[in-house]
Amino acid sequence: MKLEDSVILPCGRETAWAALNDPEILRQCIPGCEELTQDAPDHMTAKVTLKVGPVKARFAGDVTLSEINAPESYVLSGEGKGGVAGFAKGSAHVRLEEAGPEETVLHYSASADVGGKLAQIGSRLLDATAQKLARQFFDKFRDAVADDEATDA
Structure with a gap:
């Protein structure tokens, strides 16, 4: 499964970068995220x-x-295990491009593999769900960085 898109964020690149590295902001934006802990500058665990x-x-x-x-x-x-439901693993390349003093374009290209019961669901449903989850994440993320910019101003 592959996902690729660009999202315009209403903030400067530094603000967007800080938010992409803030476990609390990410926890709030990731659909279904119950817990996100940063164990090291380059490692997090999630539920x-x-x-x-x-x-x-x-x-x-x-x-x-x-x-x-x-x-x-x-x-x-990332890699996640869901017990009898199966597993998911994947990666995403994320790039921030300045589009003005208060606007940043976030480009992402992601791929994922699933196994177990999830793999039996069918690629159409998996693709549709992945696109829906990505939309939910980026809508919440856009709101979070917009709120952060408003707070800083």
């Missing part, structure tokens, strides 16, 4: 509950940041 079609599962996973080029880009790699 997320998601429903994909008829399968609802609680995933425990790890997220690692690599190829960090602050405040421009990094690669996120």
Whole structure:
């Protein structure tokens, strides 16, 4: 499964970068996220509950940041296990591009693999769910950085 898109954020690149590295902001924006803990500057652990079609599962996973080029880009790699529901693993290349003093374009390109019951659901439903979750995340993230900019002003 592959996802690729760009999102315009109503903030400067430094603000967007700080938010992308803030576990509390990410926890609030990730759909179904119950817990997100930063163990090291380049590592986080998470607990997320998601429903994909008829399968609802609680995933425990790890997220690692690599190829960090602050405040421009990094690669996120993650793997989560959801018990009998299966597993998910993937990575995303995230790049921030200045589009003006108070506007940043976030580009992302992600790929993921799933196994277990999740893999039996079918690629159409998985793709639709992944796109919906990405939209939810970026809508909340856009609101979070807009609120952060308003607070700083």
